[in-house]
Amino acid sequence: MAVDTRTLNRVTTSQTRQERKQRTRQALLDAASRPLTDRTFAGLSLREVTKDAGIVPTAFYRHFDSMDDLGIALVERAMRSLRTMIREARQNPATYDDAIRASVHTLHTHVRANEADFRFLTRERYSGTGPVQAAIATELRLFASELAIDLGRFEVLSTWSSEDLRMMADLIVTAMLGIVMEMVDVRSPDADADEEIAAKARKQLRLIVLGVTSWRSR
């Protein structure tokens, strides 16, 4: 089949432009999350972020409406990572000990692979009030709701009230955010330090799960 070269060129150019735009967007997100090791998002300037991403300040608005808009996109990226994680853990519904082991392993891998995003998420969660913090609070609430639904599918939890499932999900999310905080606070991560944190995470989850067997939902 004969192909119109001009059409092909146009498609290629358009794809390349889309790809380039996507790359710049990612570069802006990366540039914004990098300096958050010792600063809060509110302290970042648009000028600094664009400079680090290699674009002129005015070009920022081709990608985001405002710094808050960029912040919310960062929240979404970090939460996507967290969702992927939980989806993977969900696919292995063997014993609860296996589920715990798999979850903590996935959490650990994801945190180390997306450290800046997780640092952003945990730090900003507590650093004040603003559109970015509100977005994190909402996302974490949704995340805990989904987890509560997942928990309700376990035989032993099938008789629990939705309020109690939510209480348990909140405790798990809080405990795991604590673990994430510990991981991103390790200055020079090594396998031993990480395994120590992971071992604690597994035990904390196990302690929570063991409580279930003696619990009466009322």
Next chain:
Amino acid sequence: MAVDTRTLNRVTTSQTRQERKQRTRQALLDAASRPLTDRTFAGLSLREVTKDAGIVPTAFYRHFDSMDDLGIALVERAMRSLRTMIREARQNPATYDDAIRASVHTLHTHVRANEADFRFLTRERYSGTGPVQAAIATELRLFASELAIDLGRFEVLSTWSSEDLRMMADLIVTAMLGIVMEMVDVRSPDADADEEIAAKARKQLRLIVLGVTSWRSR
């Protein structure tokens, strides 16, 4: 007995001066914790804090060496509140259900009475790296160690390894900090909203404690 009036006057003046100095110190601490509802400690200026406390900027140095020094004093004040709380809960070693009820009640009362301090503590804990954050991390570690020792005194936990006691104490501290965060995030606190949070706190602690009965420390 005849009293030397000059000595008496000197003592009174000196006491008054001490008291006044103490009052100004408290005013500076209060002035520093007040604006932290939507800002981080790093964003506060010495000028702003002294103005709010009603003293000239240069007088600041009669009380603190630096803003970080003031921040660390704030950490100590907030932690004192937390310690008093746990000491009170410790004095009623009836059933674990009573202990949980008493602890959550005391936590709730203390948080509402010292909201600015607790908000400072929970927010700053996660907001970055600096002398103030390091002081909070150290204080919370010490606090969890003390709690681990207390937990070890319970009959059912007497066979637990110190590592496991610490793991449990860390989980309790993380869960309770999560509860404190929820409390200080309530915009206009009322009895119903507070009772809902307190009920969740009691259930989370109960779930953790129930796990103990099925746990084997290994």
